[in-house]
Amino acid sequence: MHSPPALGIPVEIVRMGSYAALIDAQASGRVGYAIHSARSFAATEVVCGCVRAFRSPVAADGSTGFRSVLVVRESDSRPVSELRIAYSSEESVSGWQIPHQAISAGSLAAPQLVRAGSVAAVIAMYGASEVDGYFAWLPHVPADAGSDIERLFGGWNRAGVEAGDPLRVLWSSQRIPYGPHAAHNSLPDDLVEALGGFLDDMPTRTPGLLDLFEPVYGGGYVTPEPGDYRNVRGLVEGLPESFATSQSR
Template sequence: MSHQSCFRDLFRTAAAVAVFLGLFSASARADWQDDIGTFRIGVVAEPGAGNSVPGLSVLTKAYSMALGMKVEFLVAPDYATLIEAQTAGRVEYAIYSALAYAAAAERCDCIEPLAAPTDSDGAIGFRSILVTRDGKVPSLQAMGSHRIAVGAPGSIAGWLLPLAELASQLPSVPGEGQILEHAPSASAAETMLIEGKVDAVFGWSPSGEDNLEALTAGTVARLREAGVAEGSLQVVWKSGLLRYGPHAVMKTLDPEAKRRLGVFLTNLKQQTPETYDLLEPRHSGGFVAVKHSDYTVAAKLLGRISRNGDEGENDKPEP
């Protein structure tokens, strides 16, 4: 047999194998799509929006193209309903706040986070911080002899997160005239510091990887804007990072579906910014991949809320 004939036979064999593998791969992809039938995505409606979501038809088409299959959205009135739907297997994919994801993961070890949004300044979440002025509160240990402004009982950064992480160091919940002064809002707490009515305030700071602080927002930035000299402000303490809420899928979802969704989300900001803005109107920096361990602080915070019966802002990912 000539060398030319050998090469022809080898080429034909390789081509036949390639065709077989391609058909096998296509069949495997079709299997998971056929098994699911319709891919169901759960979201929570904005307050007062009923069961409508802005741009729902655009989002449905975008997810359908990414997965190569029919997609439907379930619009839930609240996170409790959404958690019930996903843990019961009625939706394959859900968009959560950090606390809602922690609650869902605690209820059922059947979901995993896929991706979460970031801010344009690099922030991936926020921390609670204790801010003092002119060094009046030099350390946490010195808190007992100073007046501290804290947020309303439902404030995450201003009350619940410090309570969760500093339970052994914070004074007990105060009454009138004691060490801690509850303020009705973050701005009211900041005003108390500005006017000298307190020596420190629990606030918040957007944060990125490696504790990198984003200075375009947060308590320190707001105090600067109010006229307080930056050099007079000191951050006495920072909590762990509370990540922005994730998009989570069922662990049993086919790996190819997870891969497609991950590629879709992490490239969406660059490829289709208009669709990204519909999907994620709060955080404009794009999606990044996340894992369950990124929500350790959220789980700790949820545990504190559950033990105390506090009504935390479970429906909001913001401080």
């Protein structure tokens, strides 16, 4: 336990063993401040309605979140229902859960789905012409209206993606923001403001600490809008109380 100068009060840092444990701890008020995934934050909101996101991380490429996308062979103009579309696994948020939600809601026609088991297998199946396209994700950069295929899966295995036939984006979800820093509603507003200022100054004043707080995202922070995580709630509403789910894209 120590007292950071930015806050002036004793702080205890606790490492949780899972997102399920984190959700339970913050929903019960045992933890006042937590670093969430987008999905665990949405789950906490569903459980208690007692948390608020006050900062969201920005990735080094300037992206503030990602979009689930359906990419298909550029030359293929058949209806979605006639296409064989690969996805990695049911645990993938971008590769299965968001598209499945869109299909269930009727905003995306149901294709002929093929489970590949992994992102690498998805790319390999497309390269071998075993499927007509696949579900993937693209980083979302504010004010960037394009859909750069080169950035599929954040640029991972770009050579493998480009080895197959040229692709086009046929469908895109709304932005899913990266997981926020969230405060329990019992924390005073001035303390939450101090926490936000501490995070805002971190990239320039304590970049080493930023590496610990955000090992994946290194571009600083933005203040989220109240409804930014509304799109994620549909992925967690109705789930059992364990919430022991994967947090992968």
